[in-house]
Amino acid sequence: MNDHTIGTLTIELLYLARLREALGCGGETLTLAAPATVADALAALCARGAPWEAELGGSRVFRVAVDQDMATVDTALRDGAEVALFPPVTGG
Amino acid sequence: MAQCNVSVQQADFDFAAELARLGTSGAVASFIGCVRGDTRDGVPLTAMTLEHYPGMTERVLGELAQAVSARFALDAVTVVHRVGRLLPGAQIVLVIATAPHRHAAIQAVDCLMDHLKSVAPFWKCEEYGEQRHWVDARDSDQAALARWDAL
Numbered sequence: 001m002n003d004h005t006i007g008t009l010t011i012e013l014l015y016l017a018r019l020r021e022a023l024g025c026g027g028e029t030l031t032l033a034a035p036a037t038v039a040d041a042l043a044a045l046c047a048r049g050a051p052w053e054a055e056l057g058g059s060r061v062f063r064v065a066v067d068q069d070m071a072t073v074d075t076a077l078r079d080g081a082e083v084a085l086f087p088p089v090t091g092g
Numbered sequence: 093m094a095q096c097n098v099s100v101q102q103a104d105f106d107f108a109a110e111l112a113r114l115g116t117s118g119a120v121a122s123f124i125g126c127v128r129g130d131t132r133d134g135v136p137l138t139a140m141t142l143e144h145y146p147g148m149t150e151r152v153l154g155e156l157a158q159a160v161s162a163r164f165a166l167d168a169v170t171v172v173h174r175v176g177r178l179l180p181g182a183q184i185v186l187v188i189a190t191a192p193h194r195h196a197a198i199q200a201v202d203c204l205m206d207h208l209k210s211v212a213p214f215w216k217c218e219e220y221g222e223q224r225h226w227v228d229a230r231d232s233d234q235a236a237l238a239r240w241d242a243l
Contacts, residue, residue: 084148090215090230
């Protein structure tokens with residue numbers, strides 16, 4: 001643990017593409033009670049209300065990657081994890 | 093082991109130069125995707141900006157290239173995907189597959205593009221004059237992916 005407080009973990013959030021514009025920032029650091037999953041991080045963000053709840057807590061579809069691997073709401077988070085939230089991809 | 097070349101870049105690519113990097117094979121198949129000159133409410137497309145997730149993009153494309161070359165027993169595979177602001181007619185993506193026989197090469201290109209469109213972290217933002225909007229993912233891309241067994 002490299003946290004100041006035992007029992008927490010800190011993640012680096014990235015918001016990409018349309019989500020970055022809808023949320024008004026490209027990313028942030030978030031501290032959560034440990035242990036935590038992706039669902040816990042999303043709950044903390046949605047608790048802020050609009051626009052977070054509208055983008056991440058409703059019917060809008062988005063994807064999550066943890067440490068650059070596709071993840072689900074059940075994916076466990078480690079201290080220092082990079083957690084990226086983004087819309088379904090549209091390359092090619 | 094097949095030769096796998098993957099690049100995510102702002103610069104345009106040169107098909108002949110990419111082809112020349114590959115060794116000789118019995119069959120060469122390729123795909124180039126370009127920015128369409130679409131219109132929206134009568135306004136022509138001004139530009140399309142490709143954004144990606146640096147780091148993850150290169151890794152996902154590398155894994156796709158490896159998986160496709162193993163599945164179709166390719167001699168070589170090249171994937172080049174551009175990012176940044178592109179004008180109508182500009183090249184976006186290049187896939188080349190080489191193999192001893194044509195079916196493997198042609199199917200490998202098709203399979204790689206279907207997977208790229210569904211899993212590689214790229215996003216398109218279109219500009220029509222002053223209006224800009226993010227392109228939505230298409231259900232048909234997921235349906236296309238379902239044609240292939242899991243890589």
